[in-house]
Amino acid sequence: MKFTILRLLTHSELGMFHEYRRQGKERAKQRSINFDWDVVGKVFPSAENPDTIAITCRRLEDEGTVVEIASWLKRQHKNWRFEGDCPKSSFYSFVDPGVLFAMVVDASSTPAKASWVVIPEDHPARSSILGHGESAQLGKSAMIALYGDEGQYCQTVLSDHFPQLFKEAETVSVTSQKENDNNRDDDDAAPDPLGLFKILARAGHSLPSAVADLVDNSLSHGAREIDITFPNPNAGGRWMCIRDDGTGMTPSGLRGAMKIGQQREYGDGDLGKFGYGLKGAAWSQADRLTVVSKAAGNESTTLTWDKDHLAKTRRWALLTDPVAPEHTSAVDIGDTGTAVLLTQMRPSMEPARGRADSPYAQELAAIKSHLELVFHRYLEGKARGHEKVIIRLNNEALLANNPMGHPLTKEYDQHRIELPGASQDKTAALYVRAYVTPNEAEFDEYIKDLPPLEQRVERDRHSLNGRANDAQGLYFYRLDRLIKWGGWEDLFAKDEHTKLIRVAVDFDRLADEQLQVDISKQLIRLPFAITKPLGDLLKGPRSAARSRYNKKEKAAPTPKGGGKIVSPAGTPAPGGFLPPTTAAGGTPVADPAPAPAAKKDRTSIRLVSSGDKPWQRKTGFKGEEVEVTPLMPTLVTLVQLIDKDAEAKNALSEFLRALETAGVQDQLTDKA
Template sequence: MKFTILRLLTHSELGMFHEYRRQGKERAKQRAINFDWDVVDAVFPSAKDSDIIAINCRRLEDENTVVEVASWLKRQHRNWRFEGDCPTSPHYSFVDPNVLFAMIVDASTTPATASWVVIPADHPAHAAILGHGESARLGKSAMIALYGNEGEHSQGVLATHFPQLFKEVETVSVTLQQEYDSSSDDDDVPPDPLGLFKILARAGHNLPSAVADLVDNSLSHGAREICITFPNPNAGGRWMCIRDDGAGMTPLGLRNAMKIGHQRDYDDADLGKFGYGLKGAAWSQADRLTVVSKAAGDKVTTLTWDKDHLAKTRRWALLTDPVASAHASSVEIGDSGTAVLLTQMRPAMEPTKGKADSPYAQELAAIKSHLELVFHRYLEGKARGREKVVIRLNNDTLRANNPMGHPLTKEYDQHRIELPSPTTDKTPALYVRAYVTPNEAEFDEYVKPLTPLEQRVERERHSLNGRANDAQGLYFYRLDRLIKWGGWEDLFAKDEHTKLIRVAIDFDRLADEQLQVDISKQLVRLPFAIIKPLEDLIKTPRAAARLRYNKKEKGTPTSADGGKTGSPAGKPATDGGLPPASVSGGATVGGASPTPTPKKDKTSVRIVSSGTKPWQRKTGFKGEEVEVTPLVPALVALVQLIDKDADAKTALSEFLRVLETAGVPDLLTDKA
C-alpha cells in the first residue's frame, strides 16, 4: 500500500528543523509535523488500535547525501505527530512557512518505509505539484494522502527533482510497451489495457455513486432483493459485494457484460446506457472485479478483471479463478442472480467530516443515505412497471427517503414539455411537477412527539443530510431513478426564501441525448429551447414557496391547506394547498406585515474539529460561545441532539459553567 502524502507546513511545525530555531524564527516549542487523523486512518488501517506507528524514513542530509532515520507517528488525542528526527544540517536553512512536505510511504511493511522531503515555495517542484489537480483537496484539508496512481503526477515530479530519494514512478517498461505495440497489425490498434483501466477508473464516481451504479445493474436484471456487504476494513481488508436475485446471466451473457462498451439492445426500462457502468463503477473503487452469475437452468459462471494481470500480460485477458474462501459465502446465489465482488479496494480519499464517527462509519452512513434517496421510488414500490425492491446494507434494510414525500408537502399538477428531436416517430419529453415542502415551524411541530434522536434523524433526512437551502431546486429522475438533485441549473439563483421548493423532472431513455446524460449518469444539461417554458412552469410554485416560508415568522405554523399542523399521526395535507400568488421580497402576507422574531440573548454552542480541552468558552463580537471538541464523544453527541434547540444550548452552557468552576475540564483533559 503506497501513498503520497502532501502538507503545507505552518510556523508551529518548523521547530523540528534546527536551522529554523537557530535563525530565531521559531514561534512554538513543537518539534514535530502534524499528521491528520483521517490521513493516518487511510494509510494505516490498524492505527485505531495503536498509539505509536514506526516508520523507517529516508531524507536528505544535504543536496546529495541520503540518510535513514528511525521515526514514528505518535497519537496526540485524535491527531498524530511525526516525531523522532530533528535535522541539524544547514541544508534546511530555507525552511519557512508554506514549504511543502511530501512523503511517499509504503504501509505494507512493519515498520513502514518512507522517503520524505520539504520543498521551498520557489522550487519548481513546489509549483509542479500544487499546480496539478492531484493537490486539489489541499484546499479543504491541511494534509492529503493519495493512493497509488492517484499520486502518479506528484511521484513523477519527486522522482525528477529528487532522484536520490525517490525511485522512478512505476510504469510499464519500454520493452513491454514495444512488444505490445509490435504484436498488432498496422491496421489493428487495440487500446492499452492498463491505460484504459486507469482512464475508466477516474470517471467521476465516489463510493456511494459507484455502489448506486452497481445497484442499477441489479435492477436492470429484474432484481427484487439486493444485499450489499461492506465489512469494516480493519477486519479482513477492504472489500465489498453486491448480490441480487435477478435473472442472472448465461456464460456468454456474463462475458459480454464484462466487455468494455459492449453494445446491446436496452429495454425501455433498462437503467444501463453505455455498456460501462459495471466496469467503471467497480474500477473506480477497486483493482479487482469478480462477477459470479447464474441464469435459471444454467451453470454458475465466474469471471474476473484484475489490474495486476492486465499490467503483466498487456492483454484483455479475463480470469476464471474461483472466488477466495474468505468471500465465498457472500457470492452464493440461488436459482438465478448475480454477485459483484470488489477486492483490492482502494482506501477512501474523500475527507472525513468531523470526528464523532470513524471513517468507516461515515462511509456506511454515506452509502445508506445515498441509496435511500436515489432509489426511493423503487424502495417505495412506486417505480413504474416494477415490483417493490428491498435493499439491505450489512443486513440493515434501507428505508426510502422521498424528498417530496413529507405529509405536509404541497403537490402541484404535472406538466409535459416536449424536447426538440430530429426524428418524428417518438418524441422525447420531460414531465415536470413542483412541490412545496413544510417550513421549519411546521416541520418542528410535526416531529414534536418524537424523541430528540428521532427528530434529528428526520430533520437530516428531510434536508437530505445537508443544508435545506441546498436541497431546493431541480430533481432529475431517469426511469424513476434520481440521478441529480439540488440547484437550479442557472434558471434561478438559490434564495433562502425559496428553499422550500423542489421540482421533479422525469424523463426516460429517449431524452438522454438531448439532456446529454454523462457516462456516470450523474450529470444533465438543459437544452436552451426548454429553459423559458420550464421557468414559466416554476414561477407560481416559487411564489407559493416564498409565501409558505414567510408564514413561519407569524408564529402560527400552518399546513399546506392553510390549517394548523398536526402530529405524525395526523392526516396529510390535502391538494387544496397554498394559493399560487406572487410574493416579492418585503411584501406582506395575508394583508399583515410579518412579525419580526425578537433577538434573544442566548449562548452559542458549536462543535469544532480540535482543541486541548473538552470544551472552551470564548467571547467574540457575537457574544459568548462554547466550542465543544471531540475529546468527549458523549458531549459531542449531546450537542448534535440539541442542535436546533437554543434554550437547551443555553442550559447546557450554564451546566458546563458549573463544571468549569469545579475544574472538571482539566480532569477530563488529563484522562484523555
C-alpha cells in the first residue's frame, strides 16, 4: 500500500517551518500541512473513524542529514492536518508559497512509514514532476495521492534527486531478470509479462466501466442472473466478485480465456471483441485476478493471474491455488457458471464528489447508475437473443434506466444508414431513432404527486445523474449494450436549446471496424462519409427539441411506443428494430417526422422483437404497457393497423385482459 502524495503548499501552511516564521513571512498561526479528506480516505481506508493516524516520517534536517520523527495526521473538522514536526533548521530558508510537498508513504503498517520533502520552485525535481502526466490531477485537487505504479515516475524523480530519502532496492533486480531470461525455453522476443501487465492496466477503465466489461463476459456466456459483491474496504480489504449462472467454461476453455488477445470465433450476439476484456478490465483495478468456472459435465476450475508472481518469475505462469477461505462463498457457483474475483484492488483514482457520502458509498452509487444505464435493455428484457437479465449489486437488484424511456418522450421513425466500404454479402449499417424528452415544466408536472425523495431520484435518473445539457446527443448501442452517450461527435455544437433530444444509434459487430470501436469498447469514431446523412436526418428532431424547450409546442405528448415502426418487408432489423426505407448510400427517403399526438393514456401497446408469450402486460412507473411479440402474426398486424388510434388500442388492451383472465393466453402460448 505505497502512495505518492503531492501538494503545492500555500501561505497558511508554511508556519510549520520555523525559518519561514523567523523571516517574518507568516500570515497565519497554523503549524501544519493540510491533508484533504479524500486523500486520507484513499490512503488510510481503515482509519475512517479515528481522529489521529500515526506516521513515522523521514525527512532532511540539512542537505546530507536524514532524521526520523514521530508524526501524525489529526482530524480537523472534515479535513486533516499533518502535525508533530516543525523543522527548525535554516536549511528550509528557501520555503515560500508554491513549494512542492512530496511524500511517499507505506500505509500497510501501524504506524505508517513515510519519507517527505519540500521542493523549491527552481528545483529540477519540481519541474520534472509537475511537467509529467502523473501530476495532472493537481489541476483539479489541491492534493493528490497516486497508488503504486501510478506514481512510478514521481518516485523515480524523487529517488534520483533525494536518494538518501527515497532510494530503495528494487523488488526484482536486473540480474534476476537476466537469470530468468537465460532459463527461457520460448521465443527470446516474447513480451515481458510485467511490462505488458502495466500497459494493459492503463487502458482507460474507470471502476464502473471495468465492472461493465466483466458483465459483458457473463452475458456472452448466456447468464440470466449476475451477482456483484463489492464489500466495504474497511471490512476485509478492497475486493470484488462478479458471479453468474451462465454456461461456464471447461478447463481448456478457461485457460484460453485467460490468454491475452485470445483469438476465437465470436457469435453474432457476443459482446467480446479483442480477447482482452476480462484481463484488461480486471487488471485496470486489481493486481490479482482469479477466475472460477464450471461447464456442464465438468469439474470446477480455478486459475489466477498475479502481478507479484509475474514480477518474480518474468514468465506467463498461471497459478492454480484455491480461493482464500474469506472469498469462497462469493465464488460459489451452481451447476454451471463463472465467478471473477478481483483481489489486491487498487484504490480509486476518481476524485470524491462532495462530502455527504463516503468515497465507498460514492463508488457503489457510480457502479449502480452506470450498469442500470449501460445494460438497460438487458434489464428490461428487450435485448435481442437474450432473456431478461437480473443484475444484483450487494444483493440489491438493479433497475433499468432507459434514457429514452420516460412516458412523455416523443419518438421518431427509425432510419437505416448503410456504412460505405462493407462487403457485398454483409452490409454494415446504423439504425438511428431520435427522441425528444419532456421539458422541465412537463417533467415537474408529471412527478409532482411523488414524495420529495422520489422526485429527486426520478430527476437524477432522467438526467443520467449529471447535467441535463450533457445528456443530449448520440447514444451508441452495440448489440443492445450502450457503449457511449452524450455529445454530438462534432456533428453539432452542444446547445442548451437542444438539450431535450437524445438519439439512439444501434449497430452490431459488422460495423465495429468502420466505427473503430476501441479496445475498451467505450469509444467510437463516425466515418466522415455518413456525417452529412446523419446530420440531415436529425434536422427535424432538433427543431422539434428547440420548440419543446421553448414551450411553443401545445400538442399533447405521445406515450412511448406510439410511433409507427413498420419496415417495408415487415421484418425486424438487427436488435429487433423495424426500420423504414432508405435510399442507396444511406440517405433517408424522407426527413423523419414526429409521431402524431395521441390522447394521454396510461396504457400503451407496442411491438417487441422477442418474448415467450404472444403478448405480455407490464406495469411500471410509466404506467401499464402491453408488449406484443412476433409469436402471433395476426395480432402484430392488428396492432400495426390501429397504431394511431388510441381508443382502439385501449379497447384491444381490455380485450386481451379478458383473454388473460379466461386463461386463453396460456392456451395460445402452448400452441405457439
